[in-house]
Amino acid sequence: QIMIFAIEEINRSESLLPNVTIGYRIYDTCGSRLSTMSATTGVMNGQDFGLGDRCNGHPPLHAIIGESESSATVILSRTTGPFKIPVSRALVYIVKHFGWSWVGAVNSDNDYGNNGMAAFLQIAQEEGICVEYSVKFYRTETEKLKKVVDIIKRGTAKVIVSFVSFVEMGLLIDQLSIQKIAGFQMIGVESWITTKNYITSSSFHSLGGSLGFAVRKINIEGFADYVIKEFWDTAFPCSQSEGNSSQYALNCSRYEELLALKIYNEDVPEQRYASNVYKAVYAVAHSLHSLLKCKEQEGCEKSGAVAQYEVVNWQQDSDGLFQFKSVGYYDASLPPLQRLMLNTKNIIWAGGQLKPSSVCSESCPLGTRKAAQKGRPVCCYDCIPCAEGEISNETDSINCKQCPREYWSNEEKNNCVSKNLEFLSFTEVMGIVLVFFSLFGIGITVLVAILFYSKKDTPIIKANNSELSFLLLFSLTLCFLCSLTFIGRPTEWSCMLRHTAFGITFVLCISCVLGKTIVVLMAFKATLPGSNVMKWFGPKQQRLSVFVFTLVQVLICVLWVTISPPFPYKNMKYYKEKIILECNLGSTIGFWAVLGYIGLLAALCFILSFLARKLPDNFNEAKFITFSMLIFCAVWITFIPAYVSSPGKFTVAVEIFAILASSFGLLFCIFAPKCYIILLKPEQNTKQNIMGKTTSKSY
Incomplete structure (x- = not known):
């Protein structure tokens, strides 16, 4: 009736197919593929079997509209033209929309199910959706159906895509209900999703909350009145022209009652099929209309209808009634991101109010x-933590990204943060300890200088060359101070200062010690009869020697700083997770030249003091100088391998330790014995005592 209604409506239209009258021929396939093939053959060649096995000729048809069951339509399409299954892509859209990457697939073993499922599997693979199993059965294969149900029951996928024909779906629902299988989110197609006979108490237990695509229904204006009138005119003739008899009056009153009942049938599932037929007839009419407007020279513009579906949800209302609730739509004519529109709040899910999760592995x-x-399958994976220095800042990341060179991964490995900067600071324990000993050394040196200055006129101070002693104390103070330049964040100036100050102050210190050693040797020779050696190494010569020795080191440092000075450097070789801020030597030749010159003077001083170690007691300063040089050389010899092998801030700590240890060695070995006599043995600090011992030892 809907087809006839649409055709009559088109024939009355003045804008669509004007001056053209369309007709129709109806074939009943009786649900049989054989009948479908027979009807298709007759449609294509214009010959039908009539009475007496005779063929009746008919005018050729311009368009064919298939039946509601897709299996028969597929048979028809193989003869008449291509057959596309747009609902397969719609199924992929809804699966991907809800983040279900692990699904099961069931289809009926016929053209409809096989072709539809094949299209779905291909598109699903392109979209990264994995199918745990894909099984099929035919309506007569009872044992195979039971195996399908068993696979569903044992599977881990909680979402099942059901591309099943009308009859097969009824059998599947029966088996699911018998085995009381529930909790699976079924995604269906138009062949069964709005079948009212399938939604019962037992089936709702298994398939409640099912989602699927149904043909979008439309309200066809005037069709209800048309159907009722046709029905009434056939069953109960009612016309005012027939007279005013009571029978006609009764029939007409019943007609009015029947019109009032039409509002209760506006949302029945059959209306969706009627809408589909109505649109199919109009699609043919518009196609013919466009074809008649084509010009031979220009040809016809190719166009086609797009898939439009309504998304329905199996629900049960507060009164216990089952219904197919519309929760969205799918429109293939829209941009990809807008094709599927859903009202998620209105969806009732299988097994409860929460959307089911169907993944092989949880998101990483x-x-x-x-x-x-x-x-x-690719949807099954393990989540591996990123390695140190690598991050992934998005879920389900395939690869971890390496952090930039000066950055490192945080504990969560989801962000790159600046690497920790390591340098010997004043606030850490090691820095505080080294600062303490440096200041302690300065304090002791100052106290010794004060003591010596207060006792400068005593014999023991005069006998040990007071001028060089004060210069030595001054240089030791500078040595203790220069160790502080190694602590703190390296800067361009601090890098140049720490190495040059270290080199110059230590050469000044060793030069003073060397001068004192030479004075001891010369003084002993001067006591011999007829010796005037002291005039060759008097106070002026002593000051000059210290100046010359120190000047050589100053020149080395100036050349070093001028040609290739030390500079701040971010060392990332020792540790991957942090940056060591250190002073790059610039020129290693300059650094080792400074150390080498200090070592040369120290070795010379040690040799001379060793030769003078057995001089008389009052001139035995050489013995203490020997001890101090022994400590000095031992410290710096052990410093070299420790300096090379110590990483990061420990390199600086080793260098500071060497400076402090050698400075304390010189301070205590040279000045401690004199301080002992001055403070604790003042009776020995007399000219007679010193001269007496000298005389007795000289002869």
Whole structure:
């Protein structure tokens, strides 16, 4: 009736197919593929079997509209033209929309199910959706159906895509109900999703909350009145022209009652099929209309209808009535991101109010990457934490990204943060300890200088060359001070200052010690009869020697700083997770030249003091100088391998330790014995005592 209604409506239209009258021929396939093939053959060649096995000729048809069951339509399409299954792509859209990457697939073993499922599987693979199993059955294969149900029951996928024909779906629902299988989110197609006979108490237990695509219904204006009138005119003639008899009056009153009942049938599932037929007839009419407007020279513009579906949800209302609730739509004519529109709040899910999760592996959180499980689909993977220095800042990341050179991964491995800067600071324990000993050394040196200055007129101070002693104390103070330049964040100036100050102050210190050693040797020779050696190494010569020795080191440092000075450097070789801020030597030749010159003077001083170690007691300063040089050389010899092998801030700490240790060695070995006599043995600090011992030892 809907087809006839649409055709009559088109024939009355003045804008659509004007001056053209269309007709129709109806074939009943009786649900049989054989009948479908027979009807298709007759449609294509214009010959039908009539009475007496004779063929009746008919005018050729310009268009064919298939039946509601797609299996028969597929048979028809193989003869008449291509057959596309747009609902397969719609199924992929809804699966992907809800984040279901692990699904099961069931289809009926016929053209409709096989072709539809094949299209779905191909599109699903392109979109990264994995199918745990894909099984099929035909309506007569009872044992195979039971195996399908068993596979569903044992599967881990919680979402099942059901591309099943009308009859097969009824059998599947029966088996699911018998085995009381529930909790699976079924995604269906138009062949069964709005079948009212299938939604019962038992089936709702298994398939409640099912989602699926149904043909979008439209309200066809005037069709209800048309159907009722046709029905009434056939069953109960009612016309005012027939007279005013009571029978006609009764029939007409019943007609009015029947019109009032039409409002109760506006949302029945059959209306969707009627809408589909209505649109199909109009699609043919518009196609013919466009074809008649084509010009031979220009040809016809190719166009086609797009898929439009309504998304329905199996629900049960507060009164216990089952219904097909519309929760969205799918329109293939829209941009990809807008094709599927859903009102998620109105959806009732299988097994409860929460959307089911159907994944082979849970999403990998930030800070991890996906690693495929061997022999399993790509949706099955392990989440591997990113390595140190790598991050992933998005879920389900395939790879971890390496942090830039000066950055490192945080603990969560989801963000790159600046690497920790390591240098010997004043606030850390090691820095505080070294600062303490440096200041302690300065304090002791100052106290010794004060003591010596207060006792400068005593014999023991005069006998040990007071001028060089004060200069030595001054240089030791500078040595203790220069150790502080090694602590703190390296800067361009601090890098140049720490190495040059260290080199110059230590050469000044060793030069003073060397001068004192030479004075001891010369003084002993001067006591011999007829010796005037002291005039060759008097106070002026002593000051000059110290100046010359120190000047050589100053020149070395100036050349070093001028040609290739030390500079701040970010060392990332020792540790991957942090940056060592240190002073790059610039020119290693300059650094080792400074150390080498200090070592040369120290070795010379040690040799001379060793030769003078057995001089008389009052001139035995050489013995203490020998001890101090022994400590000095031992410290700096052990410093070299420790300096080379110590990483990071420990390199600086080793250098500071060497400076402090050698400075304390010189301070205590040279000045401690004199301070002992001055403070604790003042009776020995007399000219007679010193001269007496000298005389007795000289002869």
